[in-house]
Every structure is written in structure tokens, then in C-alpha cells.
Amino acid sequence: MHASPRPLSFARSGPLSGAVRVPGDKSISHRALMLSALAVGESRIDGLLEGEDVLATAAAMRAMGATVERDADGRWTVFGVGVGGLLQPESALDMGNSGTSTRLLMGLVASHPISATFTGDASLSRRPMNRVIEPLSLMGADVTASPGGRLPLMLRGLCPAVPIAYRLPVASAQVKSAVLLAGLNTPGITRVIEPVPTRDHSERMLKGFGADLTVELENGERHIRIRGEAELKPQRITVPGDPSSAAFPVVAALVVPGSAVTVENVGINPTRAGLYEVLRMMGAEIAFANPREVGGEPVADITACFSTLSGIDVPPELAPSMIDDFPVLFVAAAFAQGRTVMRGLEELRVKESDRIATMAEGLRAIGAQVEELSDGLIIDGTGGDPLPGGATIASRLDHRIAMSMAVAGLNCHQPVQVDDMSPVATSFPGFTSLIEQLQ
Numbered sequence: 001m002h003a004s005p006r007p008l009s010f011a012r013s014g015p016l017s018g019a020v021r022v023p024g025d026k027s028i029s030h031r032a033l034m035l036s037a038l039a040v041g042e043s044r045i046d047g048l049l050e051g052e053d054v055l056a057t058a059a060a061m062r063a064m065g066a067t068v069e070r071d072a073d074g075r076w077t078v079f080g081v082g083v084g085g086l087l088q089p090e091s092a093l094d095m096g097n098s099g100t101s102t103r104l105l106m107g108l109v110a111s112h113p114i115s116a117t118f119t120g121d122a123s124l125s126r127r128p129m130n131r132v133i134e135p136l137s138l139m140g141a142d143v144t145a146s147p148g149g150r151l152p153l154m155l156r157g158l159c160p161a162v163p164i165a166y167r168l169p170v171a172s173a174q175v176k177s178a179v180l181l182a183g184l185n186t187p188g189i190t191r192v193i194e195p196v197p198t199r200d201h202s203e204r205m206l207k208g209f210g211a212d213l214t215v216e217l218e219n220g221e222r223h224i225r226i227r228g229e230a231e232l233k234p235q236r237i238t239v240p241g242d243p244s245s246a247a248f249p250v251v252a253a254l255v256v257p258g259s260a261v262t263v264e265n266v267g268i269n270p271t272r273a274g275l276y277e278v279l280r281m282m283g284a285e286i287a288f289a290n291p292r293e294v295g296g297e298p299v300a301d302i303t304a305c306f307s308t309l310s311g312i313d314v315p316p317e318l319a320p321s322m323i324d325d326f327p328v329l330f331v332a333a334a335f336a337q338g339r340t341v342m343r344g345l346e347e348l349r350v351k352e353s354d355r356i357a358t359m360a361e362g363l364r365a366i367g368a369q370v371e372e373l374s375d376g377l378i379i380d381g382t383g384g385d386p387l388p389g390g391a392t393i394a395s396r397l398d399h400r401i402a403m404s405m406a407v408a409g410l411n412c413h414q415p416v417q418v419d420d421m422s423p424v425a426t427s428f429p430g431f432t433s434l435i436e437q438l439q
């Protein structure tokens with residue numbers, strides 16, 4: 001997907017200002033395509049993220065029999081095949097850079113009488129798949145994976161599959177969703193027990209499509225039950241803006257002196273909005289206006305103004321609600337007054353890159369004081385002063401590293417060169433022009 005690297009420099013910026021929108025939520029976009037492809041009839045999706053990760057999901061749903069089309073006005077139409085109706089794909093499903101596509105689609109295939117081969121780019125091929133192989137095997141799927149439970153892998157589904165009760169050993173919405181999606185075409189009740197809550201887009205949308213799904217709190221754990229052999233009814237879905245994309249202009253506004261930026265129409269689902277809570281704890285001036293509901297999800301317009309941030313100990317229990325937003329929080333911490341301690345972040349080591357190591361390396365290269373721990377970072381910030389900059393950053397096929405280091409460059413004495421901005425197209429097409437628009 002990324003033919004040649006696209007290096008780009010980000011230089012010290014004057015105040016950022018204006019009102020912008022970011023593309024649609026990536027997690028919700030994947031789920032909207034998958035559930036529409038399993039409904040009987042025509043669904044319509046507005047605001048779908050047209051990033052490479054989501055387009056990989058769209059291509060996979062097509063390869064398994066759904067009709068997935070983009071209209072001239074940017075609306076997507078999906079004619080679903082019905083739960084149980086997925087067809088055997090004729091060739092390998094190329095998941096590109098997308099962990100969410102891979103793990104959720106493995107769940108779908110697991111309870112259909114088909115097999116599929118999953119491949120991905122160099123980054124995705126390093127990421128662990130045993131976390132989904134284990135529960136899906138318990139349900140009856142047969143998986144042949146590359147060493148260490150990695151891609152490429154071949155998964156043969158079982159139909160009817162075996163319903164299970166599965167307690168998540170890692171806080172992962174992808175694993176939760178893989179089991180729930182497998183449960184859709186499994187007779188009886190499939191149960192996922194979630195000791196630590198993670199993003200709940202799958203639960204919300206499955207209910208929206210008419211699945212029989214319940215969530216109960218038992219002894220502080222979430223018990224999610226889905227009744228299988230469901231019939232999903234087609235929907236009209238509007239995807240809100242992605243809070244993990246909004247994080248970049250928001251942090252840019254907080255660290256570039258004199259800035260005031262509004263990002264409109266951003267999802268603020270509490271299972272996703274931890275970053276904004278943490279930034280406020282650090283003293284950030286952030287306001288949520290016009291709270292409303294879009295597509296079954298809470299949404300607001302977020303305004304952020306340049307702020308003097310203070311270092312804090314970030315509560316580890318907030319990590320799942322901001323798991324993709326740590327790279328840009330590390331940047332905020334690098335400009336805060338005093339020390340920020342961020343721990344309990346082992347999961348960051350198995351994302352598109354090892355985000356603890358990659359960000360420690362990148363921030364040090366531009367002059368920040370960073371101590372790397374096995375499960376996080378300790379950062380001593382500048383108190384708002386610019387960092388030296390003047391380095392080239394290895395973004396390691398990781399969109400969030402590329403965008404975070406670009407934001408850091410906006411408050412550095414010397415430009416920061418990101419070695420390759422092309423991965424940004426996975427989640428945030430138009431990132432660079434959006435930053436330019438605010439300048």
C-alpha cells in the first residue's frame with residue numbers, strides 16, 4: 001500500500017486557529033461496514049472514514065459476497081448477505097496495516113462454513129494474533145498461523161460453531177469484538193466477560209442492528225451476552241468524527257502559543273475520551289460544546305486553547321479509554337511543566353510499532369527528557385518552551401507516531417522531519433492539509 005516513503009518536515013508554527021472537522025471514527029467505520037454486510041438488505045453509511053484500514057475492511061466484505069459501493073456524494077451503500085451468508089473469498093484477504101480489520105474479520109469467518117487467508121504489511125505481520133486465535137479455536141475454528149501466532153494465517157470456520165463464555169485476559173476491544181462477531185452466527189448464547197471496560201462500539205452497533213445483546217455488571221465486571229443465529233436489519237448510520245484523530249489538532253493547539261482550535265462533531269464516548277480527561281487534569285483549557293447524539297454515539301464540538309500544562313501521574317485505569325492516544329499525550333507531556341508518569345501501557349508495545357520505544361526514541365531525538373520503562377514512559381517537560389528539534393524521526397509504519405512527531409515539530413526551534421508520512425492515510429487522510437489550514 002505504501003509504495004515509496006513520503007518524508008515531510010514540520011516547523012515551528014505561529015498560533016493555530018479555526019474550526020475544522022476530522023474524518024470519521026475508524027473503529028465505528030469498520031463495524032458499520034461489517035454489520036451492514038451481515039444485514040439482509042441495503043444499509044447506508046454517512047461519514048465513513050475513507051482511510052486505508054477501513055478500505056481494507058470494505059474490500060474484504062466484498063470478497064466475501066457483500067456489495068459495498070461509494071456514491072458520488074460520499075455516502076456508502078452496502079447490500080448485506082445476512083448472518084451466515086458470507087462466501088468463501090477467492091484469494092487472500094489483504095489487511096494492510098489494520099489490526100482491527102484482521103481480528104474482527106477472523107471472528108466473522110470463525111463461525112461461517114468458509115476459510116480465509118489473512119495477510120498484512122510488515123507492521124501487521126509482527127503483531128500478535130494468538131489473542132484471537134485462542135477464543136476462536138475454542139469456538140471450533142481451525143487456524144494455521146505463522147510462527148508466534150502471526151500473519152499470514154489461514155482460518156477455517158466451523159458452522160455451527162460452539163458458544164463459549166470467555167473472560168478477556170487482555171483489555172482489548174478487538175478480542176471482545178472478534179468473539180461477539182463469531183457469536184452472531186453461533187447457536188445459543190456467546191458470552192464475553194470484560195474485567196476492564198474497553199470501547200463499546202460493537203455492543204452499541206450490534207444492538208442498533210437488532211441483535212439480542214445484553215450487558216450486565218456483575219462483581220465489577222462487564223458480562224456481554226449475544227444470542228446467535230441473529231437476523232440483522234439494515235440501518236442508516238452516521239459515523240461521528242474520530243476522537244483519536246481530533247487528538248492531534250487538539251494537542252497542537254495546547255502546545256503552540258496563542259492557539260485556539262475547534263474540532264467539530266467529535267465522538268466523546270466515555271470508553272474513548274480518556275485523553276481529554278487527562279489533558280484537563282494537566283491543566284488544559286478544553287471545552288465540549290453542543291453535546292448531542294450521532295449514530296447512537298455521544299458527540300460534541302471540542303475547543304482547545306494554548307495552555308500551560310503540568311505534569312501528572314496518569315491514572316493507569318484510564319489507559320483503555322485512550323489507548324491509541326498515548327503517542328500524542330507523550331508530546332503534550334514533553335511540553336508540560338514538570339514530570340509526567342505514564343505506566344500500565346504494555347499494550348502499546350504491540351501496536352503498529354512498539355509505541356513506547358518509538359516515541360522514546362523520537363522525543364529524545366528532538367531533545368526531550370524521556371525515561372523508558374517496561375510499561376510506559378516518564379517525561380520531564382520543558383514548561384512550554386520549544387524543544388530543540390532538528391532531527392529525522394523514524395515513524396516505523398505507524399500513523400500515530402508520524403502525526404504525533406509532526407505535532408511536536410510545531411513547537412521546536414529546528415524543523416522535525418518525519419521520515420514517512422504515508423502511513424497517515426490509514427486513519428487520517430488530509431492530516432497535513434488540516435494542520436496547514438489551521439496555520
Ligand SMILES: O=C(O)C1=C[C@@H](OP(=O)(O)O)[C@@H](O)[C@H](O)C1
Binds near residue numbers: 027171323324347
Ligand atoms: O476495537 C477497535 O476498533 C480498536 C481497539 C484497540 O485495539 P486493542 O483491542 O488491541 O486494544 C485500538 O488500539 C484500535 O485502534 C482499535
Ligand SMILES: C=C(OP(=O)(O)O)C(=O)O
Binds near residue numbers: 026098351400
Ligand atoms: C492500533 C491501531 O489500529 P489497529 O489495531 O486497527 O491497527 C490504531 O489505530 O492506533
